Amino acid sequence: MSIKRLGLPALGxxxxxxxxxxxxxxxxxxxxxxxxxxxxxxxxxxxRPRNILxxxxxxxxxxxxxxxxxxxxxxxxxxxxxxxxxALADEVKPKWVSDHLCWTGVLTINxxxxxxxxxxxxxxDHVCERVLKVQEFMQRPLMLENPSTYASFTNSxxxxxxxxxxxxxxxxxxxLLDVNNVYVSSFNxxxxxxxxxxxxxxxxxxxxxxxxxxxxxxxxxxxxxxxxTSEVWKLFNLAYRLVGKNSIxxxxxxxxxEFDVYHSxxxxxxxxxxxxxxxxxxxxxxxxxxxxSNPINFIxxxxx
Amino acid sequence: MFQQWMQQMLLDPHQKTAQNPADLLPxxxxxxxxxxxxxxxxxxxxxxxxxxxxxxxxxxxxxxxxALEYCLGEELFTAFADEYLAENPSTHYNLGExxxxxxxxxxxxxxxxxxxxxxxxxxxxxxxxxxxxxxxxIFEEQAEEHYKLATSKTIKSNLKLVPICYLFKYDxxxxxxxxxxxxxxxxxxxxxxxSYCVVLRHNFKLSLFDIHEEQFHFLTLLKxxxxxxxxxxxxxxxxxxxxxxxxxVWQIWKARWIELNFFREQ
Numbered sequence: 176m177s178i179k180r181l182g183l184p185a186l187g188x189x190x191x192x193x194x195x196x197x198x199x200x201x202x203x204x205x206x207x208x209x210x211x212x213x214x215x216x217x218x219x220x221x222x223r224p225r226n227i228l229x230x231x232x233x234x235x236x237x238x239x240x241x242x243x244x245x246x247x248x249x250x251x252x253x254x255x256x257x258x259x260x261x262a263l264a265d266e267v268k269p270k271w272v273s274d275h276l277c278w279t280g281v282l283t284i285n286x287x288x289x290x291x292x293x294x295x296x297x298x299x300d301h302v303c304e305r306v307l308k309v310q311e312f313m314q315r316p317l318m319l320e321n322p323s324t325y326a327s328f329t330n331s332x333x334x335x336x337x338x339x340x341x342x343x344x345x346x347x348x349x350x351l352l353d354v355n356n357v358y359v360s361s362f363n364x365x366x367x368x369x370x371x372x373x374x375x376x377x378x379x380x381x382x383x384x385x386x387x388x389x390x391x392x393x394x395x396x397x398x399x400x401x402x403x404t405s406e407v408w409k410l411f412n413l414a415y416r417l418v419g420k421n422s423i424x425x426x427x428x429x430x431x432x433e434f435d436v437y438h439s440x441x442x443x444x445x446x447x448x449x450x451x452x453x454x455x456x457x458x459x460x461x462x463x464x465x466x467x468s469n470p471i472n473f474i475x476x477x478x479x
Numbered sequence: 480m481f482q483q484w485m486q487q488m489l490l491d492p493h494q495k496t497a498q499n500p501a502d503l504l505p506x507x508x509x510x511x512x513x514x515x516x517x518x519x520x521x522x523x524x525x526x527x528x529x530x531x532x533x534x535x536x537x538x539x540x541x542x543x544x545x546a547l548e549y550c551l552g553e554e555l556f557t558a559f560a561d562e563y564l565a566e567n568p569s570t571h572y573n574l575g576e577x578x579x580x581x582x583x584x585x586x587x588x589x590x591x592x593x594x595x596x597x598x599x600x601x602x603x604x605x606x607x608x609x610x611x612x613x614x615x616x617i618f619e620e621q622a623e624e625h626y627k628l629a630t631s632k633t634i635k636s637n638l639k640l641v642p643i644c645y646l647f648k649y650d651x652x653x654x655x656x657x658x659x660x661x662x663x664x665x666x667x668x669x670x671x672x673x674s675y676c677v678v679l680r681h682n683f684k685l686s687l688f689d690i691h692e693e694q695f696h697f698l699t700l701l702k703x704x705x706x707x708x709x710x711x712x713x714x715x716x717x718x719x720x721x722x723x724x725x726x727x728v729w730q731i732w733k734a735r736w737i738e739l740n741f742f743r744e745q
Contacts, residue, residue, distance in 0.1 A: 215573060215574070218572075218573065219573045219619065220619045221620060221622070222617075222618045222619045223618065223684065226624070278482060279572075280486060280569075281482040281486050282483065284570055285569045285571060286489055286490075286568075286569070287535060287536060287539075287569060287574065288489070288535065290482075290485065293481065325528055326514070326528065327513070327524075328481075328512060328513060329514055363516065363519075364514075364516055365516045365517050394518065394527060465530065467531055475543075476611075477684065477685070478614070478658070478661055478684070478685045478687060
Protein backbone atom coordinates (compact mmCIF):
# COMPACT_ATOMS: atom_id res chain seq x y z
CA MET A 176 0.00 0.00 0.00
CA SER A 177 1.65 3.23 -1.10
CA ILE A 178 1.27 6.61 0.60
CA LYS A 179 -1.35 8.78 -1.08
CA ARG A 180 0.20 11.42 -3.37
CA LEU A 181 3.65 10.21 -2.21
CA GLY A 182 2.90 12.14 0.98
CA LEU A 183 2.93 15.42 -0.93
CA PRO A 184 0.36 18.13 -0.17
CA ALA A 185 -2.88 18.74 -2.06
CA LEU A 186 -2.34 22.37 -3.01
CA GLY A 187 -5.83 23.10 -4.31
CA UNK A 188 -6.39 25.24 -7.39
CA UNK A 189 -3.36 26.72 -9.15
CA UNK A 190 -2.40 28.60 -12.29
CA UNK A 191 0.49 28.47 -14.72
CA UNK A 192 2.89 31.36 -14.20
CA UNK A 193 2.95 33.41 -17.43
CA UNK A 194 5.08 36.52 -18.07
CA UNK A 195 1.98 38.48 -19.11
CA UNK A 196 0.72 38.24 -15.52
CA UNK A 197 3.98 38.91 -13.64
CA UNK A 198 3.12 42.48 -12.68
CA UNK A 199 -0.47 41.65 -11.78
CA UNK A 200 0.60 38.87 -9.43
CA UNK A 201 3.24 40.97 -7.70
CA UNK A 202 1.07 44.06 -7.38
CA UNK A 203 -2.33 42.52 -6.64
CA UNK A 204 -1.29 39.33 -4.79
CA UNK A 205 -4.36 37.46 -6.13
CA UNK A 206 -5.91 34.69 -4.07
CA UNK A 207 -4.52 31.80 -6.08
CA UNK A 208 -3.52 28.76 -4.06
CA UNK A 209 -0.32 27.96 -5.97
CA UNK A 210 1.59 28.50 -9.23
CA UNK A 211 3.34 26.22 -11.68
CA UNK A 212 6.43 27.56 -13.48
CA UNK A 213 7.92 26.12 -16.68
CA UNK A 214 11.42 25.08 -15.53
CA UNK A 215 13.19 25.87 -18.81
CA UNK A 216 11.97 29.48 -18.76
CA UNK A 217 13.91 30.09 -15.57
CA UNK A 218 16.83 27.63 -15.45
CA UNK A 219 19.19 29.83 -17.46
CA UNK A 220 17.56 33.14 -16.63
CA UNK A 221 19.28 35.44 -14.21
CA UNK A 222 17.25 38.48 -15.16
CA ARG A 223 13.70 39.60 -14.46
CA PRO A 224 11.93 36.23 -14.96
CA ARG A 225 14.06 34.47 -12.35
CA ASN A 226 13.80 37.38 -9.95
CA ILE A 227 10.02 37.38 -10.27
CA LEU A 228 9.82 33.62 -9.80
CA UNK A 229 11.80 33.97 -6.59
CA UNK A 230 9.46 36.69 -5.34
CA UNK A 231 6.40 34.61 -6.18
CA UNK A 232 7.90 31.54 -4.52
CA UNK A 233 8.23 33.55 -1.30
CA UNK A 234 4.48 34.24 -1.32
CA UNK A 235 2.92 31.15 -2.90
CA UNK A 236 3.62 27.42 -3.13
CA UNK A 237 5.31 26.77 -6.47
CA UNK A 238 5.96 23.64 -8.50
CA UNK A 239 8.38 23.29 -11.42
CA UNK A 240 7.14 21.74 -14.64
CA UNK A 241 9.65 20.82 -17.33
CA UNK A 242 9.41 20.17 -21.06
CA UNK A 243 12.95 19.07 -21.94
CA UNK A 244 13.93 16.22 -19.61
CA UNK A 245 13.33 13.84 -22.52
CA UNK A 246 12.95 10.86 -20.23
CA UNK A 247 12.18 8.52 -23.13
CA UNK A 248 15.03 9.55 -25.43
CA UNK A 249 17.67 7.03 -26.44
CA UNK A 250 20.27 9.78 -26.01
CA UNK A 251 22.09 9.69 -22.67
CA UNK A 252 20.46 11.77 -19.91
CA UNK A 253 21.58 15.38 -20.13
CA UNK A 254 23.27 15.90 -16.77
CA UNK A 255 24.07 19.51 -17.55
CA UNK A 256 20.32 20.07 -17.88
CA UNK A 257 19.69 18.16 -14.65
CA UNK A 258 22.36 20.16 -12.85
CA UNK A 259 20.67 23.41 -13.87
CA UNK A 260 17.25 22.04 -12.93
CA UNK A 261 18.53 20.96 -9.53
CA ALA A 262 20.09 24.37 -8.93
CA LEU A 263 16.78 26.05 -9.77
CA ALA A 264 14.89 23.64 -7.52
CA ASP A 265 17.35 24.27 -4.67
CA GLU A 266 16.72 27.99 -5.03
CA VAL A 267 12.96 28.04 -5.59
CA LYS A 268 12.14 25.11 -3.31
CA PRO A 269 9.20 23.80 -5.33
CA LYS A 270 6.74 21.37 -3.78
CA TRP A 271 7.74 18.98 -6.57
CA VAL A 272 9.30 18.79 -10.02
CA SER A 273 7.52 17.30 -13.03
CA ASP A 274 8.02 16.57 -16.70
CA HIS A 275 6.41 14.38 -19.37
CA LEU A 276 6.42 10.77 -20.48
CA CYS A 277 7.92 11.56 -23.85
CA TRP A 278 11.11 12.21 -25.74
CA THR A 279 12.03 15.59 -27.20
CA GLY A 280 14.90 14.66 -29.48
CA VAL A 281 17.80 12.41 -30.23
CA LEU A 282 21.41 12.83 -31.46
CA THR A 283 21.53 15.99 -29.26
CA ILE A 284 18.73 17.70 -31.21
CA ASN A 285 15.78 19.18 -29.33
CA UNK A 286 12.52 19.31 -31.30
CA UNK A 287 10.88 21.25 -28.45
CA UNK A 288 7.93 18.93 -28.85
CA UNK A 289 6.69 16.24 -26.49
CA UNK A 290 7.04 13.27 -28.80
CA UNK A 291 5.26 9.99 -28.09
CA UNK A 292 7.00 6.74 -27.27
CA UNK A 293 6.13 3.28 -28.45
CA UNK A 294 4.72 1.71 -25.29
CA UNK A 295 6.15 -1.79 -24.80
CA UNK A 296 8.37 -3.74 -22.39
CA UNK A 297 11.55 -2.36 -23.93
CA UNK A 298 10.50 1.29 -23.59
CA UNK A 299 9.13 0.64 -20.08
CA ASP A 300 12.49 -0.76 -18.95
CA HIS A 301 14.28 2.15 -20.60
CA VAL A 302 12.07 4.84 -19.04
CA CYS A 303 12.12 3.26 -15.57
CA GLU A 304 15.90 3.02 -15.57
CA ARG A 305 16.14 6.70 -16.42
CA VAL A 306 13.48 7.81 -13.92
CA LEU A 307 15.47 6.09 -11.16
CA LYS A 308 18.65 7.86 -12.27
CA VAL A 309 16.92 11.25 -12.39
CA GLN A 310 15.38 10.77 -8.96
CA GLU A 311 18.72 9.76 -7.52
CA PHE A 312 20.42 12.80 -9.02
CA MET A 313 17.66 15.23 -8.04
CA GLN A 314 17.25 13.66 -4.61
CA ARG A 315 13.50 13.94 -4.94
CA PRO A 316 10.66 12.01 -6.58
CA LEU A 317 9.78 12.92 -10.14
CA MET A 318 6.21 13.45 -11.37
CA LEU A 319 5.57 12.41 -14.95
CA GLU A 320 2.68 13.66 -17.05
CA ASN A 321 0.78 11.81 -19.74
CA PRO A 322 1.39 13.83 -22.93
CA SER A 323 -1.12 14.70 -25.63
CA THR A 324 -0.42 12.35 -28.50
CA TYR A 325 -1.27 12.60 -32.18
CA ALA A 326 0.03 9.18 -33.16
CA SER A 327 0.53 5.70 -31.79
CA PHE A 328 2.87 3.00 -33.01
CA THR A 329 2.60 -0.46 -34.46
CA ASN A 330 5.16 -1.74 -31.94
CA SER A 331 3.17 -0.51 -28.92
CA UNK A 332 1.48 -3.28 -26.95
CA UNK A 333 0.90 -1.75 -23.52
CA UNK A 334 -1.98 0.72 -22.98
CA UNK A 335 -0.68 4.03 -21.68
CA UNK A 336 -2.50 3.78 -18.34
CA UNK A 337 -0.91 0.37 -17.70
CA UNK A 338 2.49 1.70 -18.73
CA UNK A 339 2.13 4.57 -16.24
CA UNK A 340 0.93 2.22 -13.49
CA UNK A 341 3.87 -0.11 -13.95
CA UNK A 342 6.28 2.81 -14.15
CA UNK A 343 5.11 4.18 -10.80
CA UNK A 344 5.35 0.72 -9.22
CA UNK A 345 8.92 0.18 -10.39
CA UNK A 346 10.26 3.66 -9.66
CA UNK A 347 8.06 5.16 -6.92
CA UNK A 348 7.61 8.24 -9.08
CA UNK A 349 4.36 10.22 -9.03
CA UNK A 350 1.91 11.06 -11.78
CA LEU A 351 0.70 14.33 -13.15
CA LEU A 352 -2.62 13.45 -14.74
CA ASP A 353 -3.44 15.83 -17.57
CA VAL A 354 -7.15 15.27 -18.05
CA ASN A 355 -7.23 17.31 -21.25
CA ASN A 356 -4.37 15.24 -22.67
CA VAL A 357 -6.27 12.04 -21.93
CA TYR A 358 -9.22 13.38 -23.89
CA VAL A 359 -7.06 14.63 -26.79
CA SER A 360 -5.06 11.38 -27.04
CA SER A 361 -8.16 9.20 -26.74
CA PHE A 362 -9.86 11.02 -29.61
CA ASN A 363 -6.73 10.93 -31.78
CA UNK A 364 -5.82 7.32 -31.04
CA UNK A 365 -9.15 5.55 -30.58
CA UNK A 366 -9.18 4.59 -26.92
CA UNK A 367 -11.74 5.10 -24.19
CA UNK A 368 -10.75 7.97 -21.86
CA UNK A 369 -12.91 6.62 -19.04
CA UNK A 370 -11.12 3.25 -19.12
CA UNK A 371 -7.83 5.19 -19.10
CA UNK A 372 -8.70 7.26 -16.03
CA UNK A 373 -10.19 4.30 -14.15
CA UNK A 374 -7.10 2.22 -14.94
CA UNK A 375 -4.56 4.63 -13.39
CA UNK A 376 -3.05 4.15 -9.92
CA UNK A 377 -5.05 6.93 -8.26
CA UNK A 378 -2.99 7.11 -5.09
CA UNK A 379 0.04 8.03 -7.24
CA UNK A 380 -1.59 11.08 -8.80
CA UNK A 381 -0.01 14.12 -7.22
CA UNK A 382 -1.28 16.77 -9.60
CA UNK A 383 -3.81 17.27 -12.38
CA UNK A 384 -3.76 19.53 -15.42
CA UNK A 385 -6.67 21.10 -17.23
CA UNK A 386 -6.49 23.04 -20.49
CA UNK A 387 -8.39 23.97 -23.62
CA UNK A 388 -7.91 22.30 -26.97
CA UNK A 389 -8.62 22.87 -30.67
CA UNK A 390 -11.01 20.48 -32.33
CA UNK A 391 -10.05 20.13 -35.98
CA UNK A 392 -12.79 17.72 -37.05
CA UNK A 393 -11.07 14.38 -37.30
CA UNK A 394 -8.32 15.14 -34.82
CA UNK A 395 -7.69 17.41 -31.81
CA UNK A 396 -4.70 19.63 -31.06
CA UNK A 397 -3.70 20.40 -27.48
CA UNK A 398 -3.45 24.16 -27.90
CA UNK A 399 -3.82 25.50 -24.33
CA UNK A 400 -5.33 28.60 -25.88
CA UNK A 401 -8.97 28.59 -24.81
CA UNK A 402 -11.45 27.50 -22.17
CA UNK A 403 -11.73 23.91 -21.01
CA THR A 404 -14.33 21.96 -22.97
CA SER A 405 -17.35 20.26 -21.42
CA GLU A 406 -15.96 16.84 -22.41
CA VAL A 407 -12.82 17.52 -20.39
CA TRP A 408 -14.76 18.86 -17.41
CA LYS A 409 -16.73 15.59 -17.37
CA LEU A 410 -13.51 13.57 -17.33
CA PHE A 411 -12.11 15.85 -14.65
CA ASN A 412 -15.21 15.17 -12.57
CA LEU A 413 -14.61 11.43 -12.87
CA ALA A 414 -10.90 11.76 -12.12
CA TYR A 415 -11.44 13.99 -9.11
CA ARG A 416 -14.01 11.65 -7.61
CA LEU A 417 -11.60 8.73 -8.02
CA VAL A 418 -8.47 10.56 -6.85
CA GLY A 419 -9.80 12.87 -4.13
CA LYS A 420 -8.14 16.04 -2.88
CA ASN A 421 -5.34 17.04 -5.20
CA SER A 422 -3.49 19.93 -6.86
CA ILE A 423 -5.40 21.16 -9.90
CA UNK A 424 -3.68 23.40 -12.43
CA UNK A 425 -5.17 25.19 -15.43
CA UNK A 426 -2.69 25.67 -18.29
CA UNK A 427 -3.11 28.54 -20.77
CA UNK A 428 -0.23 29.20 -23.19
CA UNK A 429 -1.70 30.77 -26.34
CA UNK A 430 -4.08 33.76 -26.60
CA UNK A 431 -3.42 34.23 -22.89
CA UNK A 432 -6.29 36.24 -21.39
CA GLU A 433 -6.20 38.82 -18.63
CA PHE A 434 -5.44 37.32 -15.25
CA ASP A 435 -9.01 37.53 -13.93
CA VAL A 436 -10.41 35.64 -16.93
CA TYR A 437 -7.74 32.96 -16.49
CA HIS A 438 -8.46 32.70 -12.77
CA SER A 439 -12.23 32.52 -13.19
CA UNK A 440 -11.85 29.62 -15.64
CA UNK A 441 -9.79 27.78 -13.00
CA UNK A 442 -12.40 28.40 -10.32
CA UNK A 443 -14.97 26.47 -12.38
CA UNK A 444 -13.10 23.38 -11.19
CA UNK A 445 -14.72 23.89 -7.76
CA UNK A 446 -18.17 23.35 -9.31
CA UNK A 447 -17.12 20.44 -11.47
CA UNK A 448 -15.61 18.44 -8.63
CA UNK A 449 -19.14 17.56 -7.51
CA UNK A 450 -21.09 14.69 -8.93
CA UNK A 451 -24.00 16.61 -10.44
CA UNK A 452 -21.79 19.20 -12.24
CA UNK A 453 -24.16 22.20 -12.03
CA UNK A 454 -24.39 24.59 -14.99
CA UNK A 455 -22.14 22.56 -17.30
CA UNK A 456 -22.86 23.71 -20.85
CA UNK A 457 -21.89 21.44 -23.72
CA UNK A 458 -19.03 23.00 -25.72
CA UNK A 459 -19.77 23.90 -29.32
CA UNK A 460 -16.61 23.39 -31.31
CA UNK A 461 -15.97 26.28 -33.60
CA UNK A 462 -13.31 26.78 -36.24
CA UNK A 463 -11.47 23.88 -37.78
CA UNK A 464 -8.25 25.75 -38.60
CA UNK A 465 -5.32 24.00 -36.96
CA UNK A 466 -3.52 25.97 -34.26
CA UNK A 467 -0.06 25.24 -32.87
CA SER A 468 0.16 22.95 -29.87
CA ASN A 469 1.94 24.70 -27.07
CA PRO A 470 4.07 22.57 -24.81
CA ILE A 471 6.59 25.38 -24.73
CA ASN A 472 6.53 28.97 -23.73
CA PHE A 473 9.06 31.68 -24.51
CA ILE A 474 9.49 34.76 -22.33
CA UNK A 475 10.13 37.79 -24.55
CA UNK A 476 12.57 40.56 -23.64
CA UNK A 477 11.01 43.67 -22.15
CA UNK A 478 12.34 47.19 -22.29
CA UNK A 479 11.49 50.12 -20.04
CA MET B 480 16.65 3.87 -34.48
CA PHE B 481 12.92 4.50 -34.31
CA GLN B 482 13.56 7.90 -32.72
CA GLN B 483 16.09 8.85 -35.38
CA TRP B 484 13.54 7.93 -38.03
CA MET B 485 10.77 10.00 -36.44
CA GLN B 486 13.04 12.96 -35.83
CA GLN B 487 14.20 12.89 -39.44
CA MET B 488 10.54 12.86 -40.54
CA LEU B 489 9.92 16.02 -38.47
CA LEU B 490 13.07 17.91 -39.38
CA ASP B 491 12.96 17.12 -43.07
CA PRO B 492 9.32 16.37 -43.95
CA HIS B 493 9.88 16.91 -47.67
CA GLN B 494 13.03 14.80 -47.64
CA LYS B 495 15.27 17.49 -49.08
CA THR B 496 18.38 16.02 -47.46
CA ALA B 497 20.27 12.94 -48.52
CA GLN B 498 19.07 11.04 -45.47
CA ASN B 499 16.25 8.62 -46.29
CA PRO B 500 14.30 8.14 -43.04
CA ALA B 501 13.42 4.56 -44.00
CA ASP B 502 17.13 3.68 -43.84
CA LEU B 503 17.08 4.57 -40.16
CA LEU B 504 14.57 1.88 -39.25
CA PRO B 505 15.61 -1.56 -38.08
CA UNK B 506 14.67 -4.39 -40.39
CA UNK B 507 12.16 -5.66 -37.81
CA UNK B 508 9.84 -2.80 -38.83
CA UNK B 509 7.66 -4.03 -41.60
CA UNK B 510 5.18 -1.67 -43.18
CA UNK B 511 3.99 1.32 -41.20
CA UNK B 512 5.64 2.51 -38.01
CA UNK B 513 2.70 4.71 -37.12
CA UNK B 514 -0.73 3.16 -36.65
CA UNK B 515 -3.67 4.38 -38.63
CA UNK B 516 -6.78 5.23 -36.63
CA UNK B 517 -10.50 5.28 -37.37
CA UNK B 518 -10.24 8.87 -38.60
CA UNK B 519 -6.69 9.34 -39.90
CA UNK B 520 -4.14 7.42 -41.92
CA UNK B 521 -0.67 6.81 -40.49
CA UNK B 522 0.68 9.54 -42.75
CA UNK B 523 -1.91 12.04 -41.51
CA UNK B 524 -1.05 11.25 -37.89
CA UNK B 525 2.62 11.92 -38.51
CA UNK B 526 1.83 15.07 -40.49
CA UNK B 527 0.35 16.68 -37.36
CA UNK B 528 3.78 16.47 -35.71
CA UNK B 529 5.51 17.63 -38.88
CA UNK B 530 3.37 20.75 -39.16
CA UNK B 531 3.52 21.66 -35.50
CA UNK B 532 7.30 21.22 -35.25
CA UNK B 533 8.09 23.98 -37.71
CA UNK B 534 5.13 26.19 -36.76
CA UNK B 535 6.14 26.20 -33.10
CA UNK B 536 9.77 27.05 -33.73
CA UNK B 537 8.87 29.72 -36.29
CA UNK B 538 6.67 31.25 -33.66
CA UNK B 539 9.56 31.29 -31.16
CA UNK B 540 11.89 32.85 -33.72
CA UNK B 541 9.29 35.54 -34.39
CA UNK B 542 9.09 36.33 -30.67
CA UNK B 543 12.87 36.37 -30.33
CA UNK B 544 13.27 38.65 -33.37
CA UNK B 545 10.00 40.56 -33.24
CA ALA B 546 11.35 43.83 -34.67
CA LEU B 547 13.09 41.95 -37.46
CA GLU B 548 9.87 40.11 -38.30
CA TYR B 549 8.07 43.47 -38.51
CA CYS B 550 10.85 44.83 -40.72
CA LEU B 551 10.91 41.91 -43.13
CA GLY B 552 7.20 41.16 -43.08
CA GLU B 553 5.85 37.80 -41.95
CA GLU B 554 6.31 35.98 -45.24
CA LEU B 555 9.96 36.86 -45.80
CA PHE B 556 10.82 36.41 -42.13
CA THR B 557 9.24 32.96 -42.17
CA ALA B 558 11.21 31.98 -45.27
CA PHE B 559 14.46 32.97 -43.57
CA ALA B 560 13.46 31.35 -40.26
CA ASP B 561 12.48 28.07 -41.95
CA GLU B 562 15.75 27.84 -43.83
CA TYR B 563 17.74 28.76 -40.73
CA LEU B 564 15.93 26.12 -38.65
CA ALA B 565 16.45 23.50 -41.36
CA GLU B 566 20.18 24.20 -41.34
CA ASN B 567 20.43 24.71 -37.58
CA PRO B 568 18.00 22.49 -35.67
CA SER B 569 17.87 23.32 -31.98
CA THR B 570 20.34 21.48 -29.79
CA HIS B 571 19.56 23.25 -26.54
CA TYR B 572 16.76 22.89 -24.01
CA ASN B 573 16.64 26.67 -23.63
CA LEU B 574 14.58 28.31 -26.37
CA GLY B 575 16.54 31.49 -25.77
CA GLU B 576 19.37 29.75 -27.63
CA UNK B 577 17.25 29.06 -30.70
CA UNK B 578 18.29 32.20 -32.56
CA UNK B 579 21.95 32.26 -31.54
CA UNK B 580 23.19 31.61 -35.07
CA UNK B 581 20.55 33.63 -36.92
CA UNK B 582 22.64 36.76 -37.52
CA UNK B 583 25.46 34.65 -38.92
CA UNK B 584 22.98 32.77 -41.08
CA UNK B 585 21.58 36.05 -42.47
CA UNK B 586 25.11 37.22 -43.27
CA UNK B 587 25.85 34.01 -45.14
CA UNK B 588 22.47 33.90 -46.87
CA UNK B 589 22.51 37.46 -48.24
CA UNK B 590 21.97 37.34 -52.00
CA UNK B 591 24.63 40.03 -52.64
CA UNK B 592 27.29 38.25 -50.61
CA UNK B 593 29.71 38.07 -53.57
CA UNK B 594 28.86 41.53 -54.96
CA UNK B 595 31.21 44.43 -54.39
CA UNK B 596 28.35 46.84 -53.73
CA UNK B 597 26.09 45.60 -50.98
CA UNK B 598 22.39 46.33 -50.58
CA UNK B 599 21.98 48.71 -47.63
CA UNK B 600 18.70 47.26 -46.35
CA UNK B 601 20.33 43.86 -45.97
CA UNK B 602 23.05 45.41 -43.82
CA UNK B 603 20.28 46.91 -41.73
CA UNK B 604 18.42 43.65 -41.12
CA UNK B 605 21.66 41.94 -40.12
CA UNK B 606 22.40 44.75 -37.65
CA UNK B 607 18.85 44.58 -36.29
CA UNK B 608 19.05 40.79 -35.82
CA UNK B 609 22.36 41.21 -33.99
CA UNK B 610 20.91 43.90 -31.71
CA UNK B 611 17.75 41.93 -30.88
CA UNK B 612 19.63 38.77 -29.98
CA UNK B 613 22.08 40.68 -27.80
CA UNK B 614 19.20 42.38 -25.97
CA UNK B 615 17.71 38.95 -25.25
CA UNK B 616 21.02 37.88 -23.74
CA ILE B 617 21.40 41.04 -21.68
CA PHE B 618 17.85 40.63 -20.36
CA GLU B 619 18.73 37.20 -18.90
CA GLU B 620 22.34 37.85 -17.89
CA GLN B 621 23.58 37.15 -14.39
CA ALA B 622 24.82 40.28 -12.65
CA GLU B 623 24.96 42.03 -9.32
CA GLU B 624 21.59 43.70 -8.75
CA HIS B 625 21.65 45.02 -5.22
CA TYR B 626 23.63 48.22 -5.46
CA LYS B 627 23.03 51.85 -4.65
CA LEU B 628 22.49 54.18 -7.57
CA ALA B 629 24.69 57.26 -7.69
CA THR B 630 23.18 60.68 -7.05
CA SER B 631 24.39 64.18 -7.88
CA LYS B 632 26.07 64.15 -4.46
CA THR B 633 28.17 61.04 -5.14
CA ILE B 634 31.83 61.98 -5.24
CA LYS B 635 33.67 61.41 -8.51
CA SER B 636 35.93 58.65 -7.23
CA ASN B 637 32.86 56.63 -6.12
CA LEU B 638 31.07 56.78 -9.46
CA LYS B 639 30.98 53.43 -11.26
CA LEU B 640 28.97 52.32 -14.25
CA VAL B 641 26.08 50.01 -13.31
CA PRO B 642 27.07 46.32 -13.71
CA ILE B 643 25.05 45.82 -16.91
CA CYS B 644 26.04 48.56 -19.32
CA TYR B 645 26.66 47.68 -22.96
CA LEU B 646 27.73 49.98 -25.76
CA PHE B 647 26.76 49.40 -29.37
CA LYS B 648 27.89 50.98 -32.61
CA TYR B 649 26.01 50.29 -35.84
CA ASP B 650 25.95 51.70 -39.36
CA UNK B 651 22.21 52.34 -38.94
CA UNK B 652 20.05 53.84 -36.18
CA UNK B 653 19.14 50.36 -35.00
CA UNK B 654 18.21 51.37 -31.46
CA UNK B 655 15.75 54.02 -32.66
CA UNK B 656 14.11 51.56 -35.00
CA UNK B 657 13.87 48.85 -32.33
CA UNK B 658 12.52 51.21 -29.66
CA UNK B 659 9.96 52.69 -32.06
CA UNK B 660 8.75 49.20 -32.89
CA UNK B 661 8.57 48.17 -29.23
CA UNK B 662 6.57 51.30 -28.42
CA UNK B 663 4.08 50.33 -31.12
CA UNK B 664 5.10 52.99 -33.60
CA UNK B 665 5.62 51.97 -37.23
CA UNK B 666 9.23 52.72 -38.15
CA UNK B 667 10.46 52.65 -41.75
CA UNK B 668 13.76 51.03 -42.74
CA UNK B 669 16.23 53.85 -41.97
CA UNK B 670 18.96 55.25 -44.18
CA UNK B 671 22.55 54.45 -43.41
CA UNK B 672 23.80 56.60 -40.56
CA UNK B 673 26.42 55.75 -37.96
CA SER B 674 24.71 55.30 -34.62
CA TYR B 675 25.77 54.67 -31.04
CA CYS B 676 23.72 53.49 -28.14
CA VAL B 677 23.96 52.30 -24.58
CA VAL B 678 21.89 49.50 -23.05
CA LEU B 679 21.55 49.46 -19.28
CA ARG B 680 19.80 47.04 -16.97
CA HIS B 681 18.65 48.26 -13.60
CA ASN B 682 16.13 46.49 -11.38
CA PHE B 683 16.02 43.79 -14.09
CA LYS B 684 14.64 46.22 -16.69
CA LEU B 685 16.45 47.24 -19.86
CA SER B 686 16.82 50.90 -20.84
CA LEU B 687 18.12 51.95 -24.24
CA PHE B 688 19.63 55.35 -25.04
CA ASP B 689 21.15 56.90 -28.12
CA ILE B 690 24.47 58.60 -27.52
CA HIS B 691 26.84 60.41 -29.84
CA GLU B 692 30.29 59.36 -30.97
CA GLU B 693 32.22 61.29 -28.28
CA GLN B 694 30.02 59.91 -25.53
CA PHE B 695 30.47 56.42 -26.93
CA HIS B 696 34.22 56.88 -26.82
CA PHE B 697 34.11 58.30 -23.28
CA LEU B 698 31.97 55.44 -21.97
CA THR B 699 34.12 52.88 -23.76
CA LEU B 700 37.16 54.29 -22.00
CA LEU B 701 35.33 54.39 -18.68
CA LYS B 702 34.32 50.74 -19.00
CA UNK B 703 37.91 49.80 -19.73
CA UNK B 704 39.67 52.03 -17.22
CA UNK B 705 36.99 52.01 -14.50
CA UNK B 706 38.19 55.39 -13.25
CA UNK B 707 36.79 58.84 -14.09
CA UNK B 708 40.07 60.76 -13.82
CA UNK B 709 41.96 58.34 -16.01
CA UNK B 710 39.09 58.40 -18.51
CA UNK B 711 39.07 62.18 -18.68
CA UNK B 712 42.82 62.19 -19.18
CA UNK B 713 42.75 59.61 -21.97
CA UNK B 714 39.73 61.21 -23.63
CA UNK B 715 41.47 64.61 -23.64
CA UNK B 716 44.47 63.01 -25.27
CA UNK B 717 42.41 61.16 -27.89
CA UNK B 718 40.50 64.32 -28.89
CA UNK B 719 43.40 66.76 -28.44
CA UNK B 720 41.50 68.73 -25.80
CA UNK B 721 42.59 70.15 -22.49
CA UNK B 722 41.63 68.42 -19.24
CA UNK B 723 39.58 71.51 -18.29
CA UNK B 724 37.62 71.39 -21.53
CA UNK B 725 36.81 67.70 -21.09
CA UNK B 726 35.96 68.17 -17.42
CA UNK B 727 33.47 70.88 -18.35
CA VAL B 728 31.74 68.59 -20.87
CA TRP B 729 31.87 65.67 -18.44
CA GLN B 730 29.95 67.71 -15.84
CA ILE B 731 27.06 68.09 -18.30
CA TRP B 732 27.12 64.44 -19.32
CA LYS B 733 27.42 63.31 -15.71
CA ALA B 734 24.30 65.17 -14.58
CA ARG B 735 22.24 63.62 -17.37
CA TRP B 736 23.70 60.14 -16.98
CA ILE B 737 23.15 60.07 -13.23
CA GLU B 738 19.51 60.95 -13.90
CA LEU B 739 19.27 58.02 -16.34
CA ASN B 740 20.83 55.49 -13.90
CA PHE B 741 24.13 55.03 -15.73
CA PHE B 742 26.05 55.06 -12.45
CA ARG B 743 26.10 53.33 -9.14
CA GLU B 744 27.89 54.41 -6.00
CA GLN B 745 30.88 52.33 -5.04
